[in-house]
Amino acid sequence: MKSKLQNKFMFLFVVPALIIYLVLWIFPIFKLIQYSFTNYDGFLKDYDYVGFQNYVQVFKDGIFVSSLSNTVIYTIVYVVFSILISLGLALMLNMKIRGLGIYRTVAYIPALFSPIVIGFIWGYVYMPDSGMIATIANWLGFNGANLNLLGSYDTALYSISVVEIWKSIGVSTIIFLAGLQTIPVELEEAGRMDGANSGQITRFIRIPMLATAMTINIAMNIINGLKAFDYPFIMTNGGPGRATSTLVYDIYKIGFTEQQFGKASALAIVSFIFIMVITVFFVVRMNKREVSA
Template structure:
């Protein structure tokens, strides 16, 4: 087959352009219904929320009074909001790190096991199927100071002095919420990492074995770099999920003890529905939206740089 001449290239390019143009009307037909639904259920409510964030609406009355940037000024100076932001960032960093470490470890374990691979995969994934509310109730009972399984086991093995009020002590409440959330969420990210592991060519590991590389060296220089795409997806998803954490806190600690585990999402709920300050709560939601957007863009930009194409 000869090299195409310039005329043949021009004809081929023109044909390609015609084919692309011919598909445009069909693309619009499929895009318009989705665009209408997206506009009605996402864009319009978002614009409505942006307007309400500049009001003092209580969420019930028809009186919606415009107050300008007063809500955002209060957010800037509120110690309660600052505490919630600090708790949110601590919880987010902890969950992103721990969930991804646990997910990678479980994926490696399932990928290496020879027998009952589907059983192990199902066991690790099962907590993900539970709703946040159910998971919260389960762990609230497990960590209960009086009859919880953890304290009961400590008493039975002679470590009664180690028993603490896991959800009632400010020193342990956030740790308890974080670890229980890792237990629930790591299985989901494990599936993504497992798919990434199974896409890595076996020839690379065989060549590393021949060269005398041990298990850690193979993971450090082969497996982990080639999981860069999966790592980007999992870290972004876990970060967004952590910033929006609500169910577990609502059931396990109610933001307490005091305000020790109150996050931005939970304070939005408490202020908007508990204190009937929908305008202020909506302003907080807009701030959280901007925080998630900025962190996601930065995170994706950083992680994309280390992705390896193979």
């Protein structure tokens, strides 16, 4: 009888977490959807319903297409180079070398800093004439004053993607390294007995066995890239022009700078759907590859 009574009231332990989830997640989503059909400015309580006008305006102004283009380019550069660099680091840090613990710690250090700190540090690194890159260019005989990487329309987006890569490779490396640690030693020994060299073992045994770690890293990096905001906001403020305006940055700018909260809500809904579709598509594809492998 006592056991049945305990099971009956067991759900009460879930109630506090459920309330927090409803208040901090579900309720804001419904309010966001509601505001997307209004001309709410984010401050005044009075607003009118305008139907799908905000959604039409987002596409008509070219805001979504422009910021989507920047976001996709940013994400592709970030995901590709982050995966390649972190995989290479993980393979090297999986070797038996002296000072391995120190190297692993150094590889993870960038992940410990906040994006604000990293954004300001790299802002000085990219600074024309007196920044680190400009100083090195001056030492090599080039004119460092001309290296305005963040001020150039052609290089600004790629420059901030480098910062994102530098920040995230530590986490991706740890995930790949954890995957390498789970590979049975017998498989590699069997490969060596069959005459495979280190490169062939890496290509045909280690990398295929990292399918799960690869899926986790790609999905995580795609989500991080598609919701990029910190570095475009801190380092370039979306400029020059709209060269580094991403989806999330435009949502912030339209909502809080231009005080068009309804329009920003519509852009947020469209962006959420796009990010969800892309993420689910890649995760499903990667899971299918894992099963087939």
